Amino acid sequence: MCDGPILADDEDSARWVAVCSRERLTEQTIVCVNVAGLGVLIVRDGETVYACERACPHEQADLSLGRVADRRLHCPRHLAWFDLADGSMSPGWPSRGLRRYPVRESDGQIWVDSQAIVPK
Numbered sequence: 001m002c003d004g005p006i007l008a009d010d011e012d013s014a015r016w017v018a019v020c021s022r023e024r025l026t027e028q029t030i031v032c033v034n035v036a037g038l039g040v041l042i043v044r045d046g047e048t049v050y051a052c053e054r055a056c057p058h059e060q061a062d063l064s065l066g067r068v069a070d071r072r073l074h075c076p077r078h079l080a081w082f083d084l085a086d087g088s089m090s091p092g093w094p095s096r097g098l099r100r101y102p103v104r105e106s107d108g109q110i111w112v113d114s115q116a117i118v119p120k
Helices: 020-025
Strands: 018-023 030-035 038-045 050-053 067-069 071-073 081-085 101-106 109-113
Touching: 018 020, 018 030, 020 038, 020 109, 030 071, 038 067, 038 109, 050 101, 050 109
Parallel strands: none
Antiparallel strands: 018 109, 030 038, 038 050, 067 071, 071 081, 101 109
C-alpha cells in the first residue's frame, strides 16, 4: 500500500496527488488507493495505466479482486467487464459505466487528479 498521497508543489499541479510508484505497478496489476476520501483503483494493462472507482457500479463488488485482460477490468462478482479506456460495461447489464479519473506518470510516480474525484 502506498503511504499517503503526496501533493504536487506548484499551483498549476496542486490538484494532482501521487498515489503510488510506477515500480509498484510492475509488481501488481491493480493497486488500491484513497484519493479525496474515496476508494480508487490504479490499474495497469500492459504499459497503460488507468484510474477508476473501486466499487462495481452494478453490485458494489470490490473490483480490486477482479482481473485485467485486454484493456478490460472484470468484476469478481457477476463476471461482467468494464472497458478501461471509456468505462463502458459489457452488453446486457443494467448499470452505468465505470467512473474513470485522469491519471498521469511523472518522476516514477503515478498521479491522479484529486479534483476529478468527487462523490456522485
